[in-house]
Amino acid sequence: MGSRDAVSLILVVYRLTIPDTQACCRTNCVSTTPYWKRLIQTSKFIIIALRIRHLFKGEFNREPGPPFNIAESGRIFMQTSVRGMCGRFVRTTPIDQLIELFAIHEVDCDLPPSYNVAPGQPVLAITGGPERRLRCFKWGLVPFWAKDASIGSRMINARAETLAEKPAFRQAFKKRRCVIPADGYYEWRKEEDGKTPAYFYSATEEPFAFAGLYELWQTPDGGVLQSCVIVTTEPNELARTAHHRMPVILREHEIDLWLDDRVQDETALKALLKAIPAEAMRCHDVSTRVNSPRNDTPECIEPVRKHEL
DNA sequence: CCAGACGTTGTT
DNA sequence: GTCTGG
DNA sequence: CCAGACGTTGTT
């Protein structure tokens, strides 16, 4: 069975839109994701297509292609969606206060405060060099070698353990580190009856300093896209109540080293990428109002009790 | 050698 | 751009 | 992170 057959098969499945199955069924998957390319190369897709076909019996509106071998058997590995990391945060401290708190010398952009900063949106970040500079980046790092900016929508976090090796982050880790000011972040705790958003914030008045990386990408129209990513690490005991990753939060005395682009000492830099103590944080559950990135109001961070949701 | 991926977290 | 896999 | 869209060919 050739690859063209594979495409037509998946296409037919897509047209039916399948309820209650966990198999992928879109043409797009065939052509774009490594996972489906691999699957097709190993012929396992036949099994998936057969399972789906079986569910729908005679309801195909089109011939699914030439006959295939049902005797070929194997387990279906079902890919689930990517969930559960630092994917939403709050930045309500106004810029003039940030300038004070972080000793910023130069301000290159202006952004209103937000109770609901989502990936893809512009965020404020401090970069180093001789003096600290406040700049604006799109959240979702586009590596400088990318052919397409869409890769950025998936590069919202970088694992502290691996960022020194990964092609997407390696160069940025060496030369383009930044600090993202944030008053807190949200995590969705998975429970039996759904997901509950929780807000994690600083025990002091001062905002967090997330460790980040940034990158410059040449856009097709000759411009430059500036984008960034938030570094994650193993969580402390408090953060662990919601997830097994949390953003790296730098203390004031660590920021200079992180921002110094002359520093290339991987060991010294990686030593900074640890969870802050649980005692430095607070958390409480919040309303699912925060789920939609369109909602950007103080209500997003207001505490709620579970039965009030 | 060239082609193709390059990431995360959460499941299986 | 650089590395891995075929 | 969540919300919301998701493909093709050939014909109107």
Place this chain on the structure above:
DNA sequence: GTCTGG
């Protein structure tokens, strides 16, 4: 289910 956009 998976991808893109916010």
